[in-house]
Structures are given as structure tokens and as C-alpha cells.
Amino acid sequence: MNAEITPDEMNTEELRAYTENKLADILSVLSDVALGDLTVEASVDSEDIFGSVAMGVNAMIKGLRELKAQDAEKTILLEKTNQELEDFVYIVSHDLKAPLRAITGFAQFLKEDYHDKVDEQGQDYLRRIAEGADRMHQLINDLLELSRIGRHRNPFVEIDAGELIRRTIVFVNPPEDVKIVVSDGMPAIFCDEVRLQQVFANLITNAMKYNDKDEKIIEISWAGYSENGCDEFIVRDNGIGIEEAHLDRIFKIFQRLHAKEEYGGGTGVGLNIVRKIVKQHGGKIWVESAPAEGSVFHFTVRRQDKDQTGTEEQWLV
Numbered sequence: 660m661n662a663e664i665t666p667d668e669m670n671t672e673e674l675r676a677y678t679e680n681k682l683a684d685i686l687s688v689l690s691d692v693a694l695g696d697l698t699v700e701a702s703v704d705s706e707d708i709f710g711s712v713a714m715g716v717n718a719m720i721k722g723l724r725e726l727k728a729q730d731a732e733k734t735i736l737l738e739k740t741n742q743e744l745e746d747f748v749y750i751v752s753h754d755l756k757a758p759l760r761a762i763t764g765f766a767q768f769l770k771e772d773y774h775d776k777v778d779e780q781g782q783d784y785l786r787r788i789a790e791g792a793d794r795m796h797q798l799i800n801d802l803l804e805l806s807r808i809g810r811h812r813n814p815f816v817e818i819d820a821g822e823l824i825r826r827t828i829v830f831v832n833p834p835e836d837v838k839i840v841v842s843d844g845m846p847a848i849f850c851d852e853v854r855l856q857q858v859f860a861n862l863i864t865n866a867m868k869y870n871d872k873d874e875k876i877i878e879i880s881w882a883g884y885s886e887n888g889c890d891e892f893i894v895r896d897n898g899i900g901i902e903e904a905h906l907d908r909i910f911k912i913f914q915r916l917h918a919k920e921e922y923g924g925g926t927g928v929g930l931n932i933v934r935k936i937v938k939q940h941g942g943k944i945w946v947e948s949a950p951a952e953g954s955v956f957h958f959t960v961r962r963q964d965k966d967q968t969g970t971e972e973q974w975l976v
């Protein structure tokens with residue numbers, strides 16, 4: 660096309676070719692942007708409507724670049740704060756152990772050496788001190804475990820999920836009244852093996868614990884590989900179920916739906932740990948349930964590119 664002539668002077672054929680050319684240029688830039696490339700720019704080489712559109716596209720790309728930079732800053736800040744919080748929890752939990760040991764120890768001395776001088780009421784107080792200290796010990800251990808998850812990161816390895824689940828079941832060592840069915844055809848996954856075993860162990864233990872049936876049935880299956888690059892696993896039980904209002908709450912720290920001594924007791928930290936591990940694997944966890952209808956826990960694990968394993972990227976979730 661003759662570069663000298665303006666659109667006003669073009670014949671229909673020339674105008675069509677000119678329009679197509681300009682639109683193709685702008686669409687190509689937009690498709691690069693849609694794929695996440697913000698280094699591109701539309702060329703503003705005419706003073707007509709296409710020049711104005713190109714300027715508009717460039718202004719949009721500039722805005723997107725600024726937003727991306729702000730996002731990256733926020734992510735770094737958030738990670739730093741999380742890390743500081745984890746360090747803080749670790750130090751506090753660790754330091755609480757020593758005075759707690761002293762409380763337990765002296766309560767024990769009182770019980771053993773002064774039992775003939777302490778009346779029944781006093782014995783009851785001592786028993787309660789010991790129980791409270793035990794519970795605090797449990798809470799501290801769970802908090803330490805929670806903070807360890809953020810502090811110690813094992814390398815990712817490839818493992819057959821079926822094998823990992825079988826190993827977990829041996830570790831959990833379910834009693835006679837529990838039947839666990841693992842479906843065939845489990846995929847190979849890239850994961851922090853120890854942590855993912857912890858996820859399955861926790862979900863299986865809960866499925867046994869919050870279950871009042873004579874035969875406790877737990878089904879573990881693979882729901883498939885989804886478009887967003889994740890394998891989805893399901894742990895289903897025939898237990899007591901959960902009210903709809905609490906389906907999100909149970910994943911928060913220290914949230915138990917029962918009195919502390921009911922259903923074998925617990926600290927309400929387990930599912931929070933599970934959620935944290937699942938997040939570290941680029942996935943999410945949710946539950947479907949209704950009272951007396953059993954519960955179905957779903958969680959996903961992002962498939963890792965072998966070359967990326969061990970990089971920081973996998974933790975940016």
C-alpha cells in the first residue's frame with residue numbers, strides 16, 4: 660500500500676486492507692496482554708481512529724503494569740508478615756514449654772509427697788491443674804507443628820498417590836470397626852511426601868473420630884485432574900456430619916464443634932494444618948456435609964512441573 664495516501668484518499672479495496680492491517684496489529688498486542696505479556700506496546704503511527712485506539716491500549720497496558728507491581732509488593736509484604744508470625748508462634752510456644760513443665764512437675768510433687776496433708780477438695784484442684792497443663796501441652800505441640808509447616812519445607816518428590824495413601828493407613832492403624840476403601844487408578848503426584856501423608860492421616864483420623872456408626876466406612880478416591888492443573892482427592896465418611904453453618908469454620912484455628920472432651924478431645928488445630936499444607940501444594944480444601952449424613956472432604960494438589968520443584972514459586976499461594 661502506498662504509505663503517502665491517507666484513508667480519505669483510498670479506494671474501497673485499499674481502505675479494507677488498511678483497516679484489516681491496523682486491527683490485526685492491535686489484536687496481536689491485546690492477545691499478548693491476555694497471555695500475561697505486559698512488555699508489549701501498540702504502535703501509534705497514524706492520527707486516525709486506529710491511532711487513538713492504540714493509545715488507549717497502551718494506557719491500559721501501563722495501568723496493568725502498575726497493578727502488577729503493586730500486587731508483587733503486597734505478596735512480598737504478606738509473605739514477610741506470615742514468616743514473622745510463624746517465627747513468633749514458634750518462639751512463644753517453645754518458651755511456654757519450660758514454665759508448663761514446672762507447673763506439671765510441682766503439681767505432681769504435691770500429689771505424691773503431700774497427699775496425706777491435702778484434703779479431697781485439694782486433690783480435686785490438683786487433678787484439674789494437671790488436666791489443664793496437659794491440655795496446654797497439647798495446644799503448644801499443635802501450635803509448634805503449625806509453625807513448623809511454614810518453617811521447614813521438604814523437597815517435592817514424585818509418588819504414586821495410592822501408595823502414599825496405603826502407607827498412611829498403615830501408619831494410622833485403624834481399629835477393627837473401621838473399613839477404609841481406597842479406589843483404584845490413583846495418579847502419580849509431585850508433593851512434599853511427609854506433609855501430604857499428614858493431610859491424609861488427619862482426614863482419616865477425623866473420619867474415624869467423628870463417627871458414631873458400628874461400622875465406620877471411609878472411602879478415599881481420586882476425583883480427576885481438573886482444567887486448572889490440579890488433582891482432586893476425596894475422603895468420604897459415614898460419620899456424624901457437620902451443620903452447614905460450620906462448613907468453613909472448621910478449617911480455622913482452634914475451632915471445635917464439640918466440648919473439649921467429646922469425641923476423643925482435640926485442639927481444633929488439625930484441619931488448619933491440613934489447609935496450610937494443601938495451600939502449599941497450590942490447592943484448596945472444602946467439605947460437603949449435613950448432620951448425620953457423613954462428610955465429604957475434597958482437596959486439590961497442583962501438578963508441579965518437575966523443573967520447578969524446589970523453587971520458591973510453588974509456595975506463592
Ligand code: ADP
Nearest residue numbers: 865866869909915916925926927928929930954
Ligand atoms: P480437632 O479434631 O482437634 O477438634 P480439627 O481441626 O481436626 O480439630 O477439626 C475441627 C472440628 O471439625 C472438629 O472438632 C469437628 O467438630 C469437626 N470435624 C472435623 N472432621 C470431621 C468429620 N470428618 N466429621 C464431622 N466433623 C468433623
